[in-house]
Amino acid sequence: MSRAGEQGHLFMSAGRGPQECAWALAQLLRRLEADATRQHLATQRVQTVPGARQGTYRSVLLRISGDGAENFIGSWTGTLCWQAPSPYRASTGRKNWYVIARPCQVDAPRTSFAEADVDIVACRTGGPGGQHRNKTSTAVRATHRPSGIVVVVDTERQFSQNRRLALERLRQRIEHDDRAAGHAVITARWHIHDGLVRGNPTRIERPDAPTRMSLPSRE
Numbered sequence: 001m002s003r004a005g006e007q008g009h010l011f012m013s014a015g016r017g018p019q020e021c022a023w024a025l026a027q028l029l030r031r032l033e034a035d036a037t038r039q040h041l042a043t044q045r046v047q048t049v050p051g052a053r054q055g056t057y058r059s060v061l062l063r064i065s066g067d068g069a070e071n072f073i074g075s076w077t078g079t080l081c082w083q084a085p086s087p088y089r090a091s092t093g094r095k096n097w098y099v100i101a102r103p104c105q106v107d108a109p110r111t112s113f114a115e116a117d118v119d120i121v122a123c124r125t126g127g128p129g130g131q132h133r134n135k136t137s138t139a140v141r142a143t144h145r146p147s148g149i150v151v152v153v154d155t156e157r158q159f160s161q162n163r164r165l166a167l168e169r170l171r172q173r174i175e176h177d178d179r180a181a182g183h184a185v186i187t188a189r190w191h192i193h194d195g196l197v198r199g200n201p202t203r204i205e206r207p208d209a210p211t212r213m214s215l216p217s218r219e
Helices: 019-038 069-075 131-136 159-195
Strands: 007-013 042-050 057-065 078-083 096-103 118-123 139-144 149-153 203-205
Touching: 007 019, 007 069, 019 042, 019 057, 019 078, 019 096, 019 203, 057 069, 118 159, 139 159, 149 159
Parallel strands: 078 203
Antiparallel strands: 007 057, 007 096, 042 057, 078 096, 118 139, 139 149
16 A cells, blocks of 8 residues: 655666666666656655766666655566667667666664663672672663663672663664664665676666657648
């Protein structure tokens, strides 16, 4: 079901294809944007990587928003084919130039941190030399409920100091995990370049037929 205010991202790549694929991507991009306009959707070129020739693209990251954006992105997902003779090599008989298009995530969600989301429990930990600490239960087990991350701190003799350290270590763990998730998003997007499979396209587009001018009748 379509929802007003939908938004998604589509990554288009010429992969490791020849210069014609970068040209084909530019043609398909314009065709996609025109299609989106007809369906009252907004498009924004978030990031572009130009090809070797002017007006061509090796890759483009698009933001598409509006009612029905998700279905629209689905209709342009997969191996896309631009069917036309090469504008650069008249000698080649090849007319099919392939581009890969995949929905992608742009930013990994950030994990918010608030002390109110942390459960602090006094506990005892074992280990050599820990008998005096264990008897007074100065160790701290801190659980961040939204992420499920748990840390245990028993390095200090006072509960308050262990509590402070536990909260700081939770923050560090959450920041580290968020950075790792962000790198994973970028890596997944660039792996799309290698996912291009030539042949069996999900969508074939061709140049528009030239407009025919009507001649005056001879009467």
